[in-house]
Amino acid sequence: MSASIIDGKAFAAGLRERIGVLASAFEAAAGRKAGLAVVLVGEDPASQVYVRNKGKQTIACGMESFEHKLPAETSEADLLALVETLNADPAVDGILVQLPLPAHMNEQKVIATINPDKDVDGFHVVNVGRLATGLPGFVPCTPLGCVMLLKDQLGSLSGLDAVVIGRSNIVGKPMAQLLIAESCTVTVAHSRTRDLPDVVRRADIVVAAVGRPEMVKGEWIKPGATVIDVGINRVAGAQEGKSRLVGDVDFASASTVAGAITPVPGGVGPMTIAVLLRNTIVAAHRNAGIALDE
Ligand code: NDP
Numbered sequence: 001m002s003a004s005i006i007d008g009k010a011f012a013a014g015l016r017e018r019i020g021v022l023a024s025a026f027e028a029a030a031g032r033k034a035g036l037a038v039v040l041v042g043e044d045p046a047s048q049v050y051v052r053n054k055g056k057q058t059i060a061c062g063m064e065s066f067e068h069k070l071p072a073e074t075s076e077a078d079l080l081a082l083v084e085t086l087n088a089d090p091a092v093d094g095i096l097v098q099l100p101l102p103a104h105m106n107e108q109k110v111i112a113t114i115n116p117d118k119d120v121d122g123f124h125v126v127n128v129g130r131l132a133t134g135l136p137g138f139v140p141c142t143p144l145g146c147v148m149l150l151k152d153q154l155g156s157l158s159g160l161d162a163v164v165i166g167r168s169n170i171v172g173k174p175m176a177q178l179l180i181a182e183s184c185t186v187t188v189a190h191s192r193t194r195d196l197p198d199v200v201r202r203a204d205i206v207v208a209a210v211g212r213p214e215m216v217k218g219e220w221i222k223p224g225a226t227v228i229d230v231g232i233n234r235v236a237g238a239q240e241g242k243s244r245l246v247g248d249v250d251f252a253s254a255s256t257v258a259g260a261i262t263p264v265p266g267g268v269g270p271m272t273i274a275v276l277l278r279n280t281i282v283a284a285h286r287n288a289g290i291a292l293d294e
Contacts, residue, residue, distance in 0.1 A: 003227070003258040006149055008267040012274035015148070016061055019274070021022030022281045023062035024175060026290065035064035036094040036120065037086045038279070041105070042072035047098045054096070054273055061277050062285075067091060071136050076105045080113050087115040091288050094120035094280035117287060120279040122174065131177050138279050143175035146207055146228045147182065154205075155228055158183040163200055165189045165216065166209035166246070171230055172232025175207050194221070208248035218253025227254055227261040228269050 027033050036058045040051045051067065058065040079097075086092045095118045101107050111119075114127035122138040130137030140287060150157060162184040167170035172188060179186045189199050197220040200206055208216050209230035221227060231248030238244075247264030255261050263267055285292035 001106040003255045003261045005255075006153055006228075006262045006267060008145070008149060008262055011152060012145075012270040015112070015271075015274040015278060016057065017278050018182045019281050022292065026281065026288070027062065029290050030212050030284070030288045032091065033062065033064040034093050034281050035046055035066060036096065036280045037066040037068065037089075037092045038080070038207055039068045039070065039086075039095070039097045041070045041074055041081060041098070042102050043113075044100070047100075051098055054276065057273050057277060058280070063090065063280060072102050076109070079110060079238070081112065083113045087113075092118065093284035094118055094276075095204045096121050096276065105221070115136060118283060119146070120276060120283055122279070123169070128169075128174075131174060131223060134181065139178065140174045141272045141275035141279065142168055142171050142268065143178055145275045146175060146230065147178045148275070149228065149262065149268070149271065150205060150226060151182075153214060160184050160204040161187075161202055162205040162207065163187045163189055164207045164209065165196070165200070165202035166211075170210040175209065176213060194220045204282065210248040212248055213246045214248070216249040216254065218250060218255075218257045221254050221257045223257050224259040225257075227258045228268060229262050229264050232264065232269060261278070
C-alpha cells in the first residue's frame with residue numbers, strides 16, 4: 001500500500017487565495033487594508049527569512065505589512081513600548097513578535113504585553129485559555145494548519161484516536177486542544193512516554209512535533225492512519241557539504257503503511273504563514289466590528 005501525499009503547499013495556496021478575496025472585501029467595507037505588524041529583534045538568519053516571507057505573503061494577499069527591525073541590543077523596555085504603540089495603532093490588526101528573542105529579554109513578558117485581540121500567533125495566555133475553554137480567540141498557526149489539513153483529508157475527525165508526539169506550547173499542547181475540540185480521543189506523548197511505538201500504533205491520526213529527524217518509523221504506524229509530520233530537521237545530504245530537510249517521521253517506511261501523510265518539505269511547513277494571514281484577516285474583521293463569513 002502507498003499513502004496518499006497531503007499537499008500542504010497546494011492547500012496553503014488555496015487558503016491564501018481565499019484570504020485575498022476576504023482582504024479586498026474588508027478593504028471595501030472598512031476603507032483601509034487589514035494590517036499585520038511583524039517585529040524582529042536581532043539578526044538571526046532563519047528569523048530574517050521567516051519575516052521576509054511573512055511580509056511578502058501579507059502584501060500578496062492584499063494586506064498591509066508593517067515591519068519593525070530592531071537591533072539585537074534593543075532594551076526590553078523599548079520593545080515593550082513598541083508593542084504598546086502597535087496595540088494602540090488602529091491600522092494594525094495583528095502583531096507578531098518573531099521568536100526567539102535575544103537572551104536579555106523575557107519572552108513571556110513581551111507576549112503578555114500584546115493585546116490578545118491582536119495576538120495572531122495565539123501565544124498570549126488569554127488566547128491559550130480561550131482555546132482550552134472553547135471561546136473564540138486566536139490559535140497558534142502551525143497546529144491550526146494541521147487541523148485544516150486533517151479535516152480536508154478526513155472530513156469529520158469525531159471519535160478518532162489521535163496521538164500527538166510533543167507537548168510544546170507552540171505545537172503539541174494547542175494541537176491536542178484542537179483535536180479534543182474535534183472530538184478525537186487524544187493521547188499526548190513526550191520524552192517520558194513509555195513504549196512510544198505501542199502508543200503510536202493505536203492511533204488513527206499521528207501528529208509528530210518532536211524535532212528528531214525521522215524518529216517515527218513505519219512499523220509504528222497503524223495501517224491506513226493519517227500522519228501529520230510537523231518536524232523540520234536539517235540533516236547532511238547525500239553530497240558532501242549539502243544538507244536537506246527531513247521531518248520527524250521516516251517518510252520512506254511510513255508512506256508504505258499510512259493512509260495519508262504530509263511530506264517534508266511541502267506538507268505542514270507552507271501552512272504556517274497562510275494560517276497567520278488567515279488569523280490576521282479574522283482579527284481585522286473582529287477589530288473593525290465587521291462580520292466575517294468564513
Ligand atoms: P520543542 O523542542 O519545543 O518540543 C519537542 C517535544 O518533543 C517535547 O515535548 C519533547 O518532550 C518531545 N520529545 C523530544 N524527544 C522525544 C522522544 N524521544 N520521544 C518522544 N517525545 C520527545 O519543539 P516544537 O514543538 O517547537 O517543534 C517540534 C518540531 O516541529 C521541530 O522540528 C520544529 O522545527 C518543528 N516546527 C515546525 C513548524 C512549521 O512547520 N512551521 C513550526 C514549529 C515547529 P519533553 O516535553 O518531555 O521534553
